[in-house]
Amino acid sequence: MSRIRGTLAALAALLLPLGMAAPAADAAGGAVAAPVLAPVYTHVDTEDPVLFITIDDGWGTESAAGARKLLIDRRVPASLFLLPGAYQRDMDYYRTLLAHSPARVENHTVSHRDMTTLTAAEQRAEICGARDQQLSAFGDSPQLFRPAGGQDHQWPYYNDDTRTAATACGAKAVVTWTHDLTTWGSWTPPTPELNRGDIVLLHMGPQLEGDLKRVLAAADAAGLRPARLREYAHAAR
Template identity: 30%
Template structure:
């Protein structure tokens, strides 16, 4: 499907960045208590050669995850999938395919609840049961956790620290969960991705065909700028 040429792309990207820039900054700004926990991570190393990380939340999903995996394989890109435990149990073959394809798997809780509104016991259950479900579905053990919606408080941060997790947030969010067109997602990524960027996208929670198309279109453009898409662990463990 042809979504327009250079002029359309430029107008969509620039106008969109201006309109949503302030809101995105608010979403990705560290919270007061984040500074007291050294396991909360927003971005990776800016060392050369330039690397960035694509991450996908809310899956795996039988409609969205397979074509996304095809796109990543075609472009030789690695990514990190933050899986919801219940989704992992429903889609075991996809969990196994993600792992087999060389991608990384992270814990996105058992059932994708807003954890700041839960009791401490419920928070711990969401974390632990999510990890158990992902492991039982063939995803192995993970040391990465991303709270649903990015919502976190000192109780969640303490619970994840106690369990040895790194809480992985993000520095680039193109709002794909609002289902914008692929040109919007592509434009946002072209403008915002840099060395050490952590990009949050989604392969669950509804129709993500625009996300898949945008990733397919933007990866060659970023490669031309000598950016390499790697897993989150590869990104954050690279020496500065």
């Protein structure tokens, strides 16, 4: 046992000057694996002429029939970061969208709580709980996780516990965004020049159809096409 501890101590002495972490030791002297933190994407580095359209929350489907038709007609591979309480109110809307378009549902927690205010166990319950409900509802497990914004809108909306919980709950990456182009009330944010790899955030609701048209027009002008984010987030590191 003392020989194992001595070996770990010697390894730590060699690694620390290089800025590397030595393996931790448990009470019995055995190595303990470090937590696996999911990578975080605000943008995807890619040479492909693509961008990524993401849609959050899921409330307001009763006034978003035009948005669903547009997503289906244009075959937009949107990433839908939905709350169980939202999609469960209108399962027909989302099942029709998923059946007739390349859109896919991803993880946005159970209850839209600010991850940075929660314990590690509470974060895991939020993320794994949403995963389990989504699998039951759609037969498809989410592969990406987006943390919900905090009430004070202080960035970032995640911490290392979030990234560890995301990995433990099956997410391959934590996803934020490059541009929030959601229209809120009478205010429409200016549309920037879009670049390949940009992640665009929109929200479900009556404004979604207009926001989608604006973003798709900007993508066309920039020579970009929407792509499925889960495929690129898996490949890029």
